Amino acid sequence: MSLSDRMTGRWGELYSDLLPELLPAMEAPLQHHPCPHPGHISRHGDAFRLFRDWNESGGGVCNTCGARPNGVLMLEWLLGLDRDTVVAIIRDWVDRVEPVSARVRWRTPAIEQTTQEDDLKLASWLSQLWSQAARIGDPGAETARSYLRSRGIPDWLIMRTGNLRGVPSLITGRGSQEAYPALLGRYQGSDDQPIAVHRIWCTAEGKAPIEVPKKTTPHRSDRAMRGGAIRLFEPYRGTLGVAEGIETALGASLVGNMPVWSCLSCGLLSYFVPPEGVHHLHVWGDADRAGIEAAERLAKRASHVRVTIHIPETTGMDWLDVWNKSNEITDPSA
Numbered sequence: 001m002s003l004s005d006r007m008t009g010r011w012g013e014l015y016s017d018l019l020p021e022l023l024p025a026m027e028a029p030l031q032h033h034p035c036p037h038p039g040h041i042s043r044h045g046d047a048f049r050l051f052r053d054w055n056e057s058g059g060g061v062c063n064t065c066g067a068r069p070n071g072v073l074m075l076e077w078l079l080g081l082d083r084d085t086v087v088a089i090i091r092d093w094v095d096r097v098e099p100v101s102a103r104v105r106w107r108t109p110a111i112e113q114t115t116q117e118d119d120l121k122l123a124s125w126l127s128q129l130w131s132q133a134a135r136i137g138d139p140g141a142e143t144a145r146s147y148l149r150s151r152g153i154p155d156w157l158i159m160r161t162g163n164l165r166g167v168p169s170l171i172t173g174r175g176s177q178e179a180y181p182a183l184l185g186r187y188q189g190s191d192d193q194p195i196a197v198h199r200i201w202c203t204a205e206g207k208a209p210i211e212v213p214k215k216t217t218p219h220r221s222d223r224a225m226r227g228g229a230i231r232l233f234e235p236y237r238g239t240l241g242v243a244e245g246i247e248t249a250l251g252a253s254l255v256g257n258m259p260v261w262s263c264l265s266c267g268l269l270s271y272f273v274p275p276e277g278v279h280h281l282h283v284w285g286d287a288d289r290a291g292i293e294a295a296e297r298l299a300k301r302a303s304h305v306r307v308t309i310h311i312p313e314t315t316g317m318d319w320l321d322v323w324n325k326s327n328e329i330t331d332p333s334a
């Protein structure tokens with residue numbers, strides 16, 4: 001299936017995660033709204049609206065800035081990124097985020113009532129999923145721990161993490177007959193509120209042999225992923241690191257000897273909001289184009305704190321690769 005086929009009917013979900021400035025236009029799609037582009041010259045007048053089929057196409061138009069007929073062009077325009085980077089962000093999102101009925105994700109007056117009911121159901125499902133999972137050091141999380149060890153994370157670090165749990169068996173999606181053990185990570189917003197749970201289905205040797213072994217749960221329509229993270233450790237004396245995936249964040253914690261949180265993806269990394277009390281933020285980016293751009297965008301956005309960017313020297317590597325490479329046993333006779 002092509003990326004545009006996979007995104008048909010899902011732009012609302014992606015926008016509510018990555019472009020919450022479109023929420024007013026999404027809630028009243030036939031009306032005009034102030035242009036969401038930061039470079040729009042005059043803020044007066046309502047010049048922007050989404051197309052009638054926006055959830056299928058992602059398209060919309062500003063009378064001054066011009067039409068953006070699809071979601072890729074919309075993201076390029078609003079994020080100021082090139083096409084390849086935007087496509088990588090969308091691909092990462094659609095691989096990771098499980099589809100939900102569109103109405104769960106944002107509100108229109110006609111479906112307000114249903115949305116509130118769906119939100120409550122979702123919230124109770126999420127809190128059940130989390131509260132029934134085993135703490136990372138408990139027997140129920142044994143496979144989750146083995147998975148992390150198989151990736152090169154030492155036990156002593158695993159045992160010190162927060163917001164990671166494990167389950168011995170979790171179905172691999174709605175209506176699925178398949179189940180595997182899973183590592184769970186609790187994603188919290190910049191306001192501390194729990195928002196979603198990231199799931200990595202696994203075996204003791206690695207990722208579970210299923211098509212999509214890593215998925216984030218849906219979240220309530222009134223909460224946004226943007227700005228948040230999985231808080232793996234407490235910040236230390238005002239210092240905190242951030243990285244994309246959970247495993248990468250743990251690798252960066254080891255290499256950098258500091259607490260590093262996981263933002264799950266480069267798109268979300270670039271929107272991270274450092275919590276109060278943090279004055280030095282270390283961005284542990286992946287060594288690919290999307291990773292480097294995300295790190296740079298975060299550095300610009302978080303300019304009120306000191307920011308240091310770390311990118312592995314070798315293209316294509318992340319900080320877990322770097323950690324594992326530094327531990328390779330070299331044969332002295334070679």
Ligand SMILES: [Zn+2]
Binds near residue numbers: 035062063064065
């Ligand atoms: Zn405009």
